[in-house]
Each structure stands twice: as structure tokens, then as C-alpha cells.
Amino acid sequence: MPTARDIIESVLEHPSVFKSREKLYPEYVPAYLPHREEQLKSLATYFRPLLLEPGTISQRVLLVGSIGTGKSATARRFGSDFKHLARQRGIKLEYVHVNCHRDRTLYFVVQEIARQLHIPIPPRGLSAQEMFQIILKHLENRNIYTIITLDEFDYFIEVAGNDAVYFLVRTYDEHPELTKRISYIFITRGLTSLSRLDSATESYLVRNVIHFKPYTSAELFDILKYRSSEAFYEGTISDDVLNYISELVGVDTGGSGNARLALEILMLAGTEADNEGSPTVTIEHVRRAFAKTNPNLSIMINDVIKHLPLHELLILLAAIRSLRHSSEAYVRIGEVEEEYQRICEEIGEKPRRHTQVYEYVMDLKKRGIIDARVSGKGYRGKSTLIGISIGPLELLEKHITEIIEYKRETE
Ligand SMILES: Nc1ncnc2c1ncn2[C@@H]1O[C@H](COP(=O)(O)OP(=O)(O)OP(=O)(O)O)[C@@H](O)[C@H]1O
Structure with missing residues (x-):
């Protein structure tokens, strides 16, 4: 009878279809974003003044699109690349990405911004407004600029409310004498949540909007092709399999156009192949993976x-x-x-x-x-x-x- 150790070892030594499974995790930000070139170009255009005349403008851009259309990935990729390009030009720029689903109140959002900027905040007793002043002072003293993304911004609007949004995004209207060191990217699934805000703040936010449409099956195929080349060993996954997943999820073939779902199916299908000891991912593995993502069906x-x-x-x-x-x-x-x-x-x-x-x-x-x-x-x-x-x-x-x-x- 095999010992427990034999069993564990046989799994560990078992070859896998994955070369680098973590490349499919939602938090991994890919270097390329096929079919998001236009959105990246728009972001670069909106934020160009930050590099040409830093401090003169506090930019804000709203990214809108349904689930899994690449809003977060595009913002993160843009933030990271823009930061490096700014540094090459001698401008100290930091990118901060806050998920408002997790941090829904003004206090938590400001605390998270400070944490990501490595700004020490006394552990107790400060209000969100006081913490924000410390952040502004820190940026000023060190000559730093930032782009702050407030992802899942709908939650912040709902929980923190109009005054909190106003406080955060209209700082420089209240203090026009300050050098404008903070710019924003807001991410929402739709525009309706913004109607909870007073009309002045709402119109302030919707001035620069970039739309993200659900992906078609052909677009998803390109995305899966690229992501699978990073995550899977060559020859373990065929175009037919990728095509099948793309058709299950593509908006033009009856799906939701959600890249997150397509990648989840891809990863689960690979796991099915591994569990079975199969050297390749098959259509049947995709069916099982799809069933797992869709238990109600x-x-x-x-x-x-x-x-x-x-x-x-x-x-x-x-x-x-x-x-x-x-x-x-x-x-x-x-x-x-x-x-x-x-x-x-x-x-x-x-x-x-x-x-x-x-x-x-x-x-x-x-x-x-x-x-x-x-x-x-x-x-x-x-x-x-x-x-x-x-x-x-x-x-x-x-x-x-x-x-x-x-x-x-x-x-
Ligand atoms: N064009 C793309 N190329 C490669 N990967 C992509 C692309 N678009 C989305 N992805 C991947 O799909 C997954 C979902 O994308 P992302 O989280 O950016 O969507 P989202 O629009 O922010 O969704 P949500 O509204 O649920 O937050 C991520 O793993 C992301 O890396």
C-alpha cells in the first residue's frame, strides 16, 4: 500500500500542463492588453499634462464597463508604465490602486492611500481629513505626484456618500493655491451610481469617460491565446480549446464578454487536465470547468x-x-x-x-x-x-x- 508520503510525492512529481499557473490569477497584471489599445491611448492623452507641466492640473478620468472588461487591469498597467515613464523624465510619480469594495469609507480609503505611499500615520486619533492633510504635506515636501485609482467606486459612493466624494476629489477647488499633486482614475460598472451625487460633483466626474465594452469571442480568443502562452507549456492547449472557451463567453456568441470568467474557465480546465494526469487540455476539460463556474446551470x-x-x-x-x-x-x-x-x-x-x-x-x-x-x-x-x-x-x-x-x- 502506498504511504501518505508516496501519494504526496506522486502528485508533486506529476507533470503539469501549467508552466506558470499564477500568471492566470486575477491579481497578475499582464504586460500586454489585447483590444485595450484605444483605452490605454485615451488614458495617456488625458494624463499627458502631468508629465508636460506637472502640478498645473489635477486630472480625473472615469473608466466605465461591465464585469471583467479589463478596467482594473488597464488602470494598473497604465499606472505602472506611466510611473516608469515619468521617472525617466525626472518626475517622481507614484501609482496607488485602492479597491473600494474592501475600503468603503473615507477613513479606510485615505488610510490605504497613505499605506501604499509609505507615509507613516499615527496609529490612533486622527480623522480622515487630518490624515489626508498629512498625505498632501508629504507629497509637497518630497515633490511627489500621484495617480490614485478608486476601483469599484460605486461602493464608495454608496457607503461614504456625497460629502466624502466631494472632499476627496475636489480638494484643489477648495485650495486653488496648492500644487496639484493628486490625480484620479475612478472605476465603475455603470453611470447610474453617480446619480446619487449632487449634480455638480457628478458632472465633475463624468467629464472624461473611457468606455470598456464586453469582449467578443474573437477578442477573447486573442486574450486567451496570449495569457495561455504565459501560463501553459507549449503544446498542452490547442486553439480549438481556446476558441471553445471564447465562444462560451464572447458577447457575440451568447456570453457575457467577461474576460475574468474566460480566464477562470481556462485555469479550471487546466486543473482538470492535471487532476486526470492528461498531458493536454481537452474540450471535455473545458465542459467540466464551465460547469464549475456555472453550478446553477x-x-x-x-x-x-x-x-x-x-x-x-x-x-x-x-x-x-x-x-x-x-x-x-x-x-x-x-x-x-x-x-x-x-x-x-x-x-x-x-x-x-x-x-x-x-x-x-x-x-x-x-x-x-x-x-x-x-x-x-x-x-x-x-x-x-x-x-x-x-x-x-x-x-x-x-x-x-x-x-x-x-x-x-x-x-
Ligand atoms: N485585454 C486583456 N488582455 C489580457 N487580460 C485581460 C484583458 N482584459 C481583462 N483581462 C484579465 O481579465 C481579468 C478581469 O479583468 P479586470 O479585473 O481588469 O476587469 P474589470 O473590468 O476591472 O472587472 P470588475 O468590474 O469585475 O472589477 C483579469 O485577470 C485581467 O488580467
């Missing part, structure tokens, strides 16, 4: 299939078997129909006609159980393609087979 499917008519279940079973057999993301409807006829023959059921089969396929699609699309690039001729996005298909097949048996016994 699995529950919903398991629930819905109990109530499907027998022949719709047989078609679903045929689709699963065809997909398992092909190991591709999609199979043609014709193959599924042939498999369905074979299953019917095996169990002595009279197969339904083609039009009925097609209707059942469309019903399965409408219920979100399968994905049916018209073939495009890479396929000869036009045909309906069928895919199933959650796995393991093996378990789904077992589950459906049981339901079919039960239905045939009781009906």
Missing part, C-alpha cells in the same frame, strides 16, 4: 431533463454520445440523428421523423441544455452544429440513461 439541466419526452431524451443521449465519440466541441446534427436512430434500434423504439427530431433539437436549445448553431468557418457546407457546454458528459450520459430507463418502465 447544471442544477437547472438536471432538473429540466426529468420532464422531457422520451424521444427528446433519446436525441439528447445521441448528442452526448456523438460528442464523446468525436472529442470535438460540436457535432453535426446529421451525426446526432444517425446515432439517435441507432439507439432507437437498440432499444426497439420507432425513431421520429427528421422534422420532429429538428424540433426536439430546437426545444433543447431553447431550454439552454444544448447549444445549436449554424456551421461557419472550418466546416464544409452549412449544417446545424450541436454542442453541450457542461460536463462531465460521462455523468450526464449516465443520468439521462437512468431517466430513459425509468420512463420506459413506467410509461
